[in-house]
Amino acid sequence: GLGDGFSVYTEVYTNGENAFIVITYETMTWPAHLGPVCEGFWNYTLEEKPFKCYLQLSIPYYSTFYFDGKSLYLVDPFLKNSPKAPGILSHPLFYHQNDSWTMVFFKEEPFISSLVWRFDENCVDYLGVGNYTREQRSPITEPVKGVLENGTIVFSDGSQTYVIPIKELEPYFNANFTVKYLEGVFLDGGIIFYPAVYRGVWNLTYPQRYDYSKVVLFGEENGEAKLLNTSSMKPFPLFFYDGKSLKVFHIFRIVENGTLEIFVEKNFFTHWPKCIYRNVTITMTKTVTMTTTKTVTETKEHTKTVTETKREEGICGVGALFALSLLPLVLRRIKNE
Incomplete structure (x- = not known):
């Protein structure tokens, strides 16, 4: 199942021209012994619970995408059919050197092994089994936090600045407080940005009965919570802005049975040929x-x-x-x- 709730965070690896994006969907659970950890748990409303009680991260699922400056592609070497749910449980690695990318994905069965690919933006070459470990992490590109100013969100790193009207973004969010938590990474031709805080808890009634038809999205400040039907949840968005036009990519949506549906259908490994x-x-x-x-x-x-x-x-x-x-x-x- 999807636990008691979820949290989503995004990492970007870029050479300036293009980027690999890892979006982690991690399940969250209330501690097994609710009494000592959160006294009065069952007395709080669902909107109050995230701010009164402790949630712990549980199982991560990794979805990787490649952005070439125009389009977004799903990067999953183990994909067999049209994607419906993420299935990669180990964090992939990305290194850019000598005008090419090294991509490392971990195969879980029959035993854990690191599989390595090389991508030079023209074709993909499988290099075989590497000696990488799941504990390794490749250096990410540090994001810039968006700042709210006069009805706009501003991204600036000192040398370049992008200003986007909030009214252009609000249609893609269920909760207005989401715009407070946008982060972005600069590319040569624009900026990729996304919600840095995107989390929720499922409806839970005594004694521990789950109802995935309702969910509460919540922010970091007390009171930033919104109860809604799961069926009305909008897809998790990823944006690209070049200073003139805004592109919106729908990444995934949580459906009523508590599963995750991936929307990006373009397949990286079928779009670029083998070397x-x-x-x-x-x-x-x-x-x-x-x-x-x-x-x-x-x-x-x-x-x-x-x-x-x-x-x-x-x-x-x-x-x-x-x-x-x-x-x-x-x-x-x-x-x-």
């Missing part, structure tokens, strides 16, 4: 009558290689340019002969 490596043949002519052919075979172990990475519909990467750079060397060798 294809092949032999590269260079042909050159010394005279009209004699032709010399030199073949360079790409291998991952050999250091003096020519690598040509090919998409299904064309070549990606710098392999072709590197191959052409070998021409003067081969010609000089032929001339010396």
Whole structure:
């Protein structure tokens, strides 16, 4: 089940141009022995309980997305069918180096292992099993808190500033206090922002009977609570603003039976092709009558290689340019002969 409540938080990993986004949906529970921890628990209303009693985090579920500056893609290497609920229980890792991303996902069965992929924004290459552990965390891009000013939300890091009217955001929230808790991460072409506080508790009646048809969303300050029907809950939003237009991505929605439905249908691993490596043949002519052919075979172990990475519909990467750079060397060798 989904426990007694839930909490959602977001992490962004970016190189400035694009970003991987990990959204964690974590179940929360009231402590097993309610009496000593929260005296009078059953006397409080559902709106009062989150501010009077202690909730503890329980089981996290991780959903990962990739934003290329325009569209959002679900990143799940274990996905088989259209996504309906998150199923990744270990936090993925993301590292950007040498113009490419290293992505690490943990396979839970039959035993825990770290699976590694490389992504250069053109194609995806599976590198095999790595030696990463679930306790590791990759460095996130620190977010900037939004500030409410005269009916707007302002994001500024000292060098760039974005101002968004609150009235443009309110239709995407069930509770007005949500706009107080927006955070964002700057990209080269705009800002990604999202609710940093998004949590709720399910209706619970004595003696511990759950009713997932009603939920209370609550903030950080006493009184910031709103009771509503689960069926009327709006999807958790992710925004991108470039200074002119606002894009809204619906991430997930909690449905009445207490399960989570993911809305992002674009699949990262089917949108970008697998990297294809092949032999590269260079042909050159010394005279009209004699032709010399030199073949360079790409291998991952050999250091003096020519690598040509090919998409299904064309070549990606710098392999072709590197191959052409070998021409003067081969010609000089032929001339010396």
